[in-house]
Amino acid sequence: xxxxxxxxxxxxxxxALGLMTIAIGIALAFAAAARPNSSPVGHLPTGPSSTTTxxxxxxxxxxxxxxxxxxxxxxxxxxxxxxxxxxxxSEANIGSNVVLVFKAVGRGRTTLIFALTRGDTSPxxxxxxxxxxxxx
Numbered sequence: 001x002x003x004x005x006x007x008x009x010x011x012x013x014x015x016a017l018g019l020m021t022i023a024i025g026i027a028l029a030f031a032a033a034a035r036p037n038s039s040p041v042g043h044l045p046t047g048p049s050s051t052t053t054x055x056x057x058x059x060x061x062x063x064x065x066x067x068x069x070x071x072x073x074x075x076x077x078x079x080x081x082x083x084x085x086x087x088x089x090s091e092a093n094i095g096s097n098v099v100l101v102f103k104a105v106g107r108g109r110t111t112l113i114f115a116l117t118r119g120d121t122s123p124x125x126x127x128x129x130x131x132x133x134x135x136x
Contacts, residue, residue: 040123041078041115047128054135056104060086062131063097067116078115078125085110086133104135 052060067073075098085108090101102112111132115125 041076041117041125042123044078044113044115044125044128047130049130049132051132051134054104054133056106056135058104058135059089060102060104060131060133062100062102062112062114062129063094064100064114064116064129066093066096066098072118073116073126074118074120075114075116076120077112078128079111079113081112082108082110084108085135086112102133104133107135109134 054060064075067075084106085104086102087105088100089103090099092099109132111130114129114131116127117123117125
């Protein structure tokens with residue numbers, strides 16, 4: 001039995017190949033976005049800690065004191081947190097604070113740990129702050 005290659009069969013195969021290429025491209029883009037964009041932070045000094053209980057769909061704001069910019073200090077997320085529980089939606093300098101806003105997207109608990117470092121590449125933290133988020 002011989003197989004006949006028709007223009008419609010070629011078109012379907014090209015369409016399938018194109019869709020697979022797009023899907024692979026999207027998967028690679030998500031993988032690249034998931035990688036950390038700054039160097040890891042090492043040992044954290046003891047800092048203030050707080051706990052917030054909320055429900056999915058609600059917003060949680062975390063205020064950190066503005067760092068000494070002339071000295072090059074910045075607040076950074078020091079440890080990974082569970083994005084199935086919260087996701088960052090906004091960040092702004094308001095008054096004398098850096099305010100980060102997170103949205104609770106699912107039930108669970110996660111810890112947001114921040115470190116004050118000299119620039120985005122320094123592994124040494126001079127201050128830290130910890131916020132436990134419980135979404136019930």
